Amino acid sequence: MSGLVVVTAAGFGSLLALLLLLAVAFAAGAVGAALGTGGGLFLVPALVLLFDVDIHLAVAASLISVIATSSASASFGVESGLTNVRLAMFLETGTAIGGLAGAIIAVTVLAARSNVLAFVFVPVVLLAALLMASSRDRDIDPDPPPDALARRLRLEGEYIGPATGIHRSYRVTHTRLGLVFAGLAGIASGLLGIGGGIFKVPAMNGAMNVPLRVAAATSTFMIGVTAAAGALVYLFAGDVVLALVAPVVLAVFVGTIVGRRYGHTAPISRLKLLFIAVLVVSAFLMVARGVGVLA
Amino acid sequence: MSELATSVARDSPTMRNSFVRELRAGVAVSGALLLLGLLAVAWHGSAGIAGVSGVPPLSQFGTDLLAGQAWTFLWLGVAVLALTPVVRVAFALAQFAQVKDRDYVGLTAFVLAVLGVSLLVGVTAA
Structure with missing residues (x-):
């Protein structure tokens, strides 16, 4: 599996490896944007398994690409008013501190233990696949349990359903539980190079009474902020390999734009199945590699 | 675009617009620097860039930048991207401070402080 070396001590490896890297990053950006999960969950196993990149460097590259996905697509939701900016600011306190903690663990305790990190990745990837498989648009409760913090921070919101045109307002509840989930998603982000959207979305929709969209x-x-908390650690610690990250980010930008533009025409249920299949296969391959079946 | 929803946003439209502009500017500047850097790699060859990461010595960074060395553009492109969310939080903090919204000044200041610690941890670990 080590035939496609994309970055060597002298610079780029073969052209074939570079083209494959661009294709993988494009796909991660496009599928991530179409499903709203970000592409980090694919990118780390792809870099490790296909390109033989050390998992720490793969995590760093993935975090930078998560910021690329977020920055390139978040403005649309903010512009249309769909994004609950206040709720984001509140939960970011949890995801940022979690992201920092995860990155610190990765560059200290696990710095020389790439195998351990690879094994931590597996249950998280499988949990993500499970969440994706069981995801559904949970109806919001018009009269949720009162939450003093949500009221104080004015976390409620309203939006007009895109398909129905019906005006809906929602009240946020279980803020403390949501903050705990945000912190855990942050740790997973800093440690494993994912955005953590796959955990935040079900937490907001399922526990906090926020409409799925x-x-x-x-x-x-x-x-973006979640990944930045981890990415700044890696970037200034010198774990961001420019020859790897630069083409990945550019391809992710293009993929994100294409995924946003054509995402609604894509067969979402089939994309989801593909997503789950890729996650399960990559988890299996990570284990196989970790125990030495794949060198 | 999949979200055609509009809403009666309760956040200030000024703040939302500032986020939209800042995010788009960050993506454009970072994308341009990365593209420029890769073109410089294609022109000059890629020798030396694989190993260069982390905080470059400032003196060397300046001379290399003026010499059009590819790695300086690539590093700046990645740094601009990594700082795009940080600047967005700083924008929010400034605007919450302007309207004296103490709760949100506290929340955004906390997030900004955590991001500052991230940067310091990285520099120390280098």
């Missing part, structure tokens, strides 16, 4: 837009907005 609002949760997805708010998550997209938040993952």
